[in-house]
Amino acid sequence: MSEKLFLYPTWLRVWHALNAIFFLVLLITGISMQYSNPNWILVPFDLAVASHNVSGIIILISYLFYLFFFFTTSNRRHYNIVFKELGKRLAMQIRYYVFGVFKNEEAPYPTSWNMKFNPLQQITYVGVMFVLYPVLIITGIALLFPELIIDNFFGIGGTLLTALLHASTGFLVSMFLIIHLYFATMGATFFANFKSIITGYHEVH
Amino acid sequence: MAKIYKTSCFLIVLLTLCIYGNAQQNQQCLKCHGQVFYQYDNEWTGKVDKRPMNPFYHIDSVKMHISVHKEFSCTDCHRPDYETFPHSGELRMEEKYACIDCHGGDDNFAKYNFEGIEQAFMESVHFKANDDKFNCWMCHDPHGYQLALRGQESIKDVVSLSNQMCLDCHTNKFKFGLISDEMPKDIAETHNWLPNQPNHFENVRCIDCHTQVQSDLLVSHKILPKEEALKNCVKCHSANSVLMESLYSHRVKESREESGFINAAILNEGYMIGANRNLALNYVSVILFGMLLIGLLIHFILRLTIKNKK
Numbered sequence: 001m002s003e004k005l006f007l008y009p010t011w012l013r014v015w016h017a018l019n020a021i022f023f024l025v026l027l028i029t030g031i032s033m034q035y036s037n038p039n040w041i042l043v044p045f046d047l048a049v050a051s052h053n054v055s056g057i058i059i060l061i062s063y064l065f066y067l068f069f070f071f072t073t074s075n076r077r078h079y080n081i082v083f084k085e086l087g088k089r090l091a092m093q094i095r096y097y098v099f100g101v102f103k104n105e106e107a108p109y110p111t112s113w114n115m116k117f118n119p120l121q122q123i124t125y126v127g128v129m130f131v132l133y134p135v136l137i138i139t140g141i142a143l144l145f146p147e148l149i150i151d152n153f154f155g156i157g158g159t160l161l162t163a164l165l166h167a168s169t170g171f172l173v174s175m176f177l178i179i180h181l182y183f184a185t186m187g188a189t190f191f192a193n194f195k196s197i198i199t200g201y202h203e204v205h
Numbered sequence: 206m207a208k209i210y211k212t213s214c215f216l217i218v219l220l221t222l223c224i225y226g227n228a229q230q231n232q233q234c235l236k237c238h239g240q241v242f243y244q245y246d247n248e249w250t251g252k253v254d255k256r257p258m259n260p261f262y263h264i265d266s267v268k269m270h271i272s273v274h275k276e277f278s279c280t281d282c283h284r285p286d287y288e289t290f291p292h293s294g295e296l297r298m299e300e301k302y303a304c305i306d307c308h309g310g311d312d313n314f315a316k317y318n319f320e321g322i323e324q325a326f327m328e329s330v331h332f333k334a335n336d337d338k339f340n341c342w343m344c345h346d347p348h349g350y351q352l353a354l355r356g357q358e359s360i361k362d363v364v365s366l367s368n369q370m371c372l373d374c375h376t377n378k379f380k381f382g383l384i385s386d387e388m389p390k391d392i393a394e395t396h397n398w399l400p401n402q403p404n405h406f407e408n409v410r411c412i413d414c415h416t417q418v419q420s421d422l423l424v425s426h427k428i429l430p431k432e433e434a435l436k437n438c439v440k441c442h443s444a445n446s447v448l449m450e451s452l453y454s455h456r457v458k459e460s461r462e463e464s465g466f467i468n469a470a471i472l473n474e475g476y477m478i479g480a481n482r483n484l485a486l487n488y489v490s491v492i493l494f495g496m497l498l499i500g501l502l503i504h505f506i507l508r509l510t511i512k513n514k515k
Binding site: 033034035036037038041045046049050053097101102146147157159160163164167168171175178179182186 | 398400401404437438439440442443444445472474475476478479481482483486490493494497498501504505507508511
């Protein structure tokens with residue numbers, strides 16, 4: 001029997017579930033609109049627009065919910081980046097993923113109560129949650145109310161720039177999603193991490 | 206040389222006089238028809254009477270001044286007998302010119318294809334339901350029509366001028382009532398299925414949905430029955446948007462710059478979901494995504510095979 005840590009409190013799991021479901025809706029409808037074509041329909045356009053808008057608003061609300069608990073609970077500790085020797089630690093982690101895993105080496109920064117992320121995870125999670133998400137949300141709100149956008153930004157349409165930024169950021173977060181899902185299979189067992197985010201308990205190797 | 210100079214001077218003076226003369230002449234009518242009130246000497250009482258001008262007979266002289274027929278004097282289209290007031294009662298029976306009377310078979314206007322327009326108009330719902338009661342002037346204000354698609358710089362102005370031609374009647378029960386016994390339906394309500402309907406009506410013309418593109422006309426005039434109107438979003442919101450052949454056709458021909466965007470012609474003014482894509486970004490994203498998937502797949506296979514060995 002392996003040791004268990006209670007790492008994912010209820011609020012976090014609720015947020016994670018909402019975020020996961022509605023991000024998938026946004027991803028599918030977003031691709032469907034961006035590459036809309038009369039002969040090839042993923043989601044009917046009007047349905048895609050409506051559900052993209054609704055899901056976007058739900059994601060915004062759940063993001064605010066997340067921020068509230070982030071600032072009021074100790075969960076925030078996982079996001080404190082220590083910059084000392086950061087490069088070296090990142091390199092260690094990357095070396096582990098590229099070579100170490102195959103040799104059944106010990107993970108250099110195993111999950112613990114004080115730090116659930118390894119350095120690489122920490123950097124990407126901070127990047128996604130506090131850089132990419134705000135950009136997505138702000139550009140999304142702007143596109144929902146296009147009259148808010150400045151018409152002309154140094155000769156380029158403001159809506160165009162906003163839409164480009166929105167789509168590119170959405171693309172980056174979708175890349176993150178794929179990586180996130182793949183790395184989730186590298187827990188104690190193939191499905192262990194998927195179980196954890198439902199039960200809240202992390203199984204240590 | 207001197208002769209040419211003299212003649213052209215003479216012509217210029219003549220032209221100026223002519224325009225000035227028209228303006229003078231029009232002023233004679235506009236002193237009443239251009240005002241909210243008009244005055245006349247009442248010969249019976251010897252007083253000056255002041256009356257409100259019927260708003261439907263009011264003519265906006267500023268609009269007239271920028272319209273396609275700005276060079277005209279009123280009496281080019283109306284009988285000169287109108288110069289007297291009170292106008293003779295019979296004058297209201299005067300037959301008005303149709304566009305085709307002046308423009309038909311004239312090479313100067315061949316590019317507009319007036320004959321083709323008339324043909325298309327005769328197949329429109331308006332003409333089919335009302336015959337001659339509905340004519341070109343119903344949409345083309347004889348005292349204010351300006352070219353929209355050919356004449357305006359910005360797409361928003363094209364759209365607003367063109368749509369006003371329809372809305373002037375479809376939102377005005379008095380004008381609508383000249384033709385129909387029914388009340389006009391609320392346009393915002395009948396189009397509430399369009400998300401952000403006001404924004405759509407600023408960026409796209411009524412006729413872009415209510416007519417089909419006709420290759421021989423820049424502006425198709427065959428208004429279709431409402432059942433055949435365009436409701437499929439993707440016809441506009443896609444790489445091969447129908448708008449490229451209608452609202453934007455003029456620009457597409459004018460500018461084919463290689464900006465790396467699909468349908469770049471639209472971009473000067475706005476952005477249309479699904480119709481504007483940046484090709485470079487498209488390739489970059491496909492490549493990045495492919496590389497990521499391949500990388501993860503290799504990692505996964507290695508994980509499986511090496512684990513199995515142990």
